[in-house]
Amino acid sequence: MPDAAHHTEAGDRHPLSARLMRVNHAGEVAAQALYHGQALMAKNVVTRDWLLDAAQEEADHLAWCEQRLTELGSRPSLLNPFWYAGSFAIGAIAAAASDRVSLGFVAETERQVETHLSDHLERLPDDDARSRAILETMRADEVRHGARAQAAGGVELPAPVRFLMRHASRVMTRTAYWI
Secondary structure (H helix, E strand, C coil), rough: EEEEEEECCCHCCCCHHHHHHHHHHHHHHHHHHHHHHHHHCCCCHHHHHHHHHHHHHHHHHHHHHHHHHCCCCCCCCCCHHHHHHHHHHHCCCCCCCCHHHHHHHHHHHHHHHHHHHHHHHHCCCCCHHHHHHHHHHHHHHHHHHHHHHHCCCCCCCCHEEEEEEEEHHHHHHHHHHHC
């Protein structure tokens, strides 16, 4: 887990931080599902192995977010099973088109996640160094995933697909913030 001042005193229980970390946890559940769905339908073994490796890094992010939620006295989204199921299906559909489309989907997803994490970093309370360290590490990993997917041959997705991805993400993040 990224290192920062580690403590769980009552003053560390930021309601905003807890909500933001719940959203990030739900996003990592969805990322796991996307990569698993994509790996299942990958045409090329190299692509499949890369997706599974990326999913393992996302599992680290998931664990960090879950631990941070516990430290903040909060809980994951109650809708995580739905986020997983829907994201798995979306990942499988993207990969069914082709490995290049699947990799393009990864690249676009990671671009959107980078923006989302940057927004959360701006919104975090100034004294929440622990959450900040986690999100900064996650953002760097997501940028790397996106760049690798693009370099591996990911195609640019059409504007309407990118638009739908952004709006589906907004539904998940706004819902997970509360539920």
